[in-house]
Amino acid sequence: MNHRAGSSDGRFGLGEPRGPDFVAPPPTPVWPVDTSPAPAPPPVPESAPARRASRIMVAAILAAALTGGVAGAAGGLLTGDREAGPLAQSTAGPANGAGDLSDVAARVQPSVVSIEVRSGSSRGTGSGFVIDRAGHILTNAHVVEGGGTATVVLADRRRVTARLLGADRANDLAVLSIAASDSPPPLAFGRSADVRVGDPVLALGSPLGLAGTVTSGIVSALSREVRLGDGDRQTALQTDASINPGNSGGPLVNARGEVVGVNTAIATLSRGGSGGSIGIGFAIPVDRAVDGAQRIIR
Template structure:
């Protein structure tokens, strides 16, 4: 079993399905030092079906399709319950509050995503994006680069808080009411997969309160989504059709170290919000 994360040091959440034995793990990165890239190329040890968890947060894929009857009328667009028109509006509201996170170290670097938490310049991302240390820079939706300080981290929840100089171009995102989140509702994952900033992909909430290991030894609840996760998405928001943050995209399951198989996980916003508030209070 091997674990590597998005930074130079070995790092990654360990997901264990409630119904199968522990799988092997492999984590891709869009930016890895030579030693980590070499380790990543080694064939993973496969247990059970070779299920692996990748420490990169999700970009959602696999939106629900519509099968029209052969002789029936064309499908009617659904807009007021989270359909395409709502997701267009959600993307427009979310993108100004999402940033790319870039980390530079002496031996390499890492990249990820984050979102604006408040109007004081606090940014939420994943701990594994900044765990290796180094200089941190964020890039806003307008292309502006800002140096960021790490206020604090919570490895067990895979949450880190950054701080930059407050800017009118950085718009805080709204947070979802957890009691209103439903299985099957449409969601968007927003971030910078493979360095492609401002990328938006769509999916649904596949499950709530899924027991997984996102950063520590203990299992915790996570929002499961049919997310298409790629390196660089880590720490970006999973938002509903109202543009409210449902969770912080963190990991996906893969087969034999490959790409997404439609099983992604996000730290629920209620826990991410509490952890962030605690970090800010301590910082």
């Protein structure tokens, strides 16, 4: 049974639980888990229902309130009046973060947008960001999978109609297009090779419809295996920057304001997949995001 996240009265929810199930070691869950060897306890008979009851399932869920449905066909062709060059990535190397990231947030925020998708009486929301001067906006495929009409809300509160160029459901990426004359400046991209555990990062987006929200944290892990979109398990960045429903598709940026990931999922202790951030979020690594966006645009 599918569980809709968006609802006709505008309330926000969480998508159908998807992705990795973690089992915390009995008797008491400890986070992080101590992986050092321990003597095995003597076997104690336990019924199947009891074993199930003692299990704490941590599911990676899509971090957006969105409508159900099918995403646009993979790929998409540009027409006529605009040409988009290759997406540029920084060659500056690792970003050594300063303590105050307020200047970074101020530079990045104008290029981050809210995305509203309406299909019938259903409404879904998510986030995205401008990636070039041709008016292309990168987001998650699951944000726009309900189809219908997409509206982009810019940082200055202007509302513009967007066209879905295409979606890559296996990598949970999609590209929207707005008029170049309406487009804010694009964000710069970093490189996956320059991202390090412990790097300070900011997550930007519209959690629960709260546009312009910025949260901070660090890169917690570089190659965490999770299931994203409709594809197989693949590696993702893990961060403790707070990510909540509605953040999906927003950028994860480093201390220079360069995009190092696309926020896409969170982990939850809830069996049903509901709940907010517990400090474990996942982002699509920047190199994969750049490659996916360029394939869609072409």
